[in-house]
Amino acid sequence: MNDLTELCAHAAAEGLLRGDFSSEELTRATLARIESVNPRINAYLHVARESAIADARASDARRAGGHAFHPLDGIPVAIKDNIAVAGLPWTAGMAAYAERVAGSDAHCVTRLKKSGAVILGKLHLHEAALGASSDNPHYGPCHNPHRHGFSPGGSSGGSAAALAACMATLTLGTDTMGSVRIPAAYCGVVGLKPSPGRISQRGLDTVSRRLDHVGPMARCVRDLGLIYQQLSSLDVQDPQSRSVPLGHLTPGTALRVGIMVDLESHGVDTGVAVAFEQALTLLADCFPSCVDIRFDGLDFGRLRRAGLLLAEAEMNVVHAQALAQQPERFSPGLREMLAFARSRSAVDLLAADRLLDTAVLRARSIFQQVDVLITPTTPQVAFPFSTATPVNQADLTSFANFAGLPALSLPMGFVDGLPAGMQLIGAPGSDLALIELGQVIESALSL
Numbered sequence: 001m002n003d004l005t006e007l008c009a010h011a012a013a014e015g016l017l018r019g020d021f022s023s024e025e026l027t028r029a030t031l032a033r034i035e036s037v038n039p040r041i042n043a044y045l046h047v048a049r050e051s052a053i054a055d056a057r058a059s060d061a062r063r064a065g066g067h068a069f070h071p072l073d074g075i076p077v078a079i080k081d082n083i084a085v086a087g088l089p090w091t092a093g094m095a096a097y098a099e100r101v102a103g104s105d106a107h108c109v110t111r112l113k114k115s116g117a118v119i120l121g122k123l124h125l126h127e128a129a130l131g132a133s134s135d136n137p138h139y140g141p142c143h144n145p146h147r148h149g150f151s152p153g154g155s156s157g158g159s160a161a162a163l164a165a166c167m168a169t170l171t172l173g174t175d176t177m178g179s180v181r182i183p184a185a186y187c188g189v190v191g192l193k194p195s196p197g198r199i200s201q202r203g204l205d206t207v208s209r210r211l212d213h214v215g216p217m218a219r220c221v222r223d224l225g226l227i228y229q230q231l232s233s234l235d236v237q238d239p240q241s242r243s244v245p246l247g248h249l250t251p252g253t254a255l256r257v258g259i260m261v262d263l264e265s266h267g268v269d270t271g272v273a274v275a276f277e278q279a280l281t282l283l284a285d286c287f288p289s290c291v292d293i294r295f296d297g298l299d300f301g302r303l304r305r306a307g308l309l310l311a312e313a314e315m316n317v318v319h320a321q322a323l324a325q326q327p328e329r330f331s332p333g334l335r336e337m338l339a340f341a342r343s344r345s346a347v348d349l350l351a352a353d354r355l356l357d358t359a360v361l362r363a364r365s366i367f368q369q370v371d372v373l374i375t376p377t378t379p380q381v382a383f384p385f386s387t388a389t390p391v392n393q394a395d396l397t398s399f400a401n402f403a404g405l406p407a408l409s410l411p412m413g414f415v416d417g418l419p420a421g422m423q424l425i426g427a428p429g430s431d432l433a434l435i436e437l438g439q440v441i442e443s444a445l446s447l
Contacts, residue, residue: 004029005166009223012169013071016063023063023074026169027056027118030076034120034167042142043152043161045081046089047121052076055118062116071226073116078168080159081122082129083214084203085109092205093125093155095138095329096322106203107235108172108214115230120168124158127334128319129174129207130311131155132182133389137331141385144187146418150382151389153183159217160187170227171217176207177307178378178397180215181409185377185421188411190438191217192224193397195406195428197242199228200235206318208311209240210353211401221410221438228431244429249436258293258370260396266300267392268379271415276376279412279422283444291370298362300395303402306352312341313349356402363403367427372437377409377421396423406431408438412445 004026015021031049038044059074079085082092084102091097124142126134134142134157142157144150145165152161156173160183163171173180175193184191192215199214206212216227235241263273316338327335366373375396383390400407405425412422426434
């Protein structure tokens with residue numbers, strides 16, 4: 001039964017269609033896996049065992065009657081705990097919301113439920129989704145399944161760890177400056193930051209409306225397409241939602257591929273740079289002609305600090321009531337970050353916002369030359385909790401958030417036994433093309 005937990009979503013969907021197993025069997029196998037593995041990994045903050053089994057039985061009844069809703073019908077999915085699921089805890093990884101229960105579903109969860117997906121529970125995250133170690137002072141650390149005591153990345157650390165440990169078939173995370181792609185890279189899974197506005201933010205405890213994205217995560221790239229097209233829709237009740245036209249790869253058309261080459265100058269560790277070069281060698285037949293892309297003159301660290309200031313300022317608004325009524329339930333580190341934003345002026349915030357526009361202009365320049373840009377996802381692999389969090393871990397991912405571009409991370413190999421990720425960045429609306437290209441690369445790398 002445990003073998004079912006290792007299936008990718010499309011393989012599980014095919015098995016359900018053939019009648020090889022039922023959704024209840026798949027769901028019970030996943031719940032058994034959670035019971036066995038989660039005490040060591042700590043990827044789940046809440047497991048909705050009874051409702052998940054009920055959802056699975058309802059899916060089996062639909063399938064038996066020939067009324068299955070969607071390929072996701074009966075597939076077990078887990079949700080990051082800053083996304084609302086009606087009737088389940090909604091902590092956002094914060095002690096201040098430890099007793100909060102969502103009264104309604106986030107728009108993305110509504111879309112999943114309409115497909116018939118089975119909701120397994122709520123996943124661990126960095127406190128308030130403002131950080132990337134997933135060492136949560138209130139709920140403990142979430143461990144990387146590849147090496148205990150190491151970070152799974154964040155803030156969607158639980159979403160990636162649950163997949164890597166086969167405790168969910170699909171998961172949802174959120175990405176502000178890399179919070180889906182960083183843990184995907186550290187845990188050896190795949191994650192997508194969609195084009196801005198393609199997946200509604202309604203029902204999300206936001207960090208930054210300009211930078212936030214709900215992002216699907218999976219164990220193989222093909223599965224991203226399965227869940228993305230269900231989540232992607234215009235939500236008239238979300239002012240950030242947009243109907244961004246989507247494009248596919250055009251058969252027979254030569255793809256213009258850009259490769260980031262100035263890795264050392266932007267702090268990429270030697271091991272990651274070597275893994276990147278080895279992966280590109282394996283992809284030589286796929287991309288016989290590439291364009292060298294350099295980010296000279298673009299200060300990733302300065303951009304990251306500007307984005308962080310905007311997030312800290314907005315979170316003072318999002319969490320104003322809780323901060324005023326129970327500040328002691330915010331960790332000292334989070335209180336310090338929010339206080340820093342309160343000490344800045346409106347002029348400082350406007351300057352930070354305008355600085356991020358430099359990334360928009362650089363992206364437009366890059367995508368006049370290429371159709372897709374390939375970089376390492378992170379400058380390093382997972383690090384132990386006993387060491388300081390690398391300050392630059394979001395430098396390569398945050399560019400896509402600042403510039404308003406879709407981006408995908410997939411595994412590209414290992415460094416000292418830990419996964420390393422490759423990032424594909426495309427022009428606005430190229431989400432499906434990135435997924436298609438990701439499948440080509442995944443097949444070529446055979447990981």
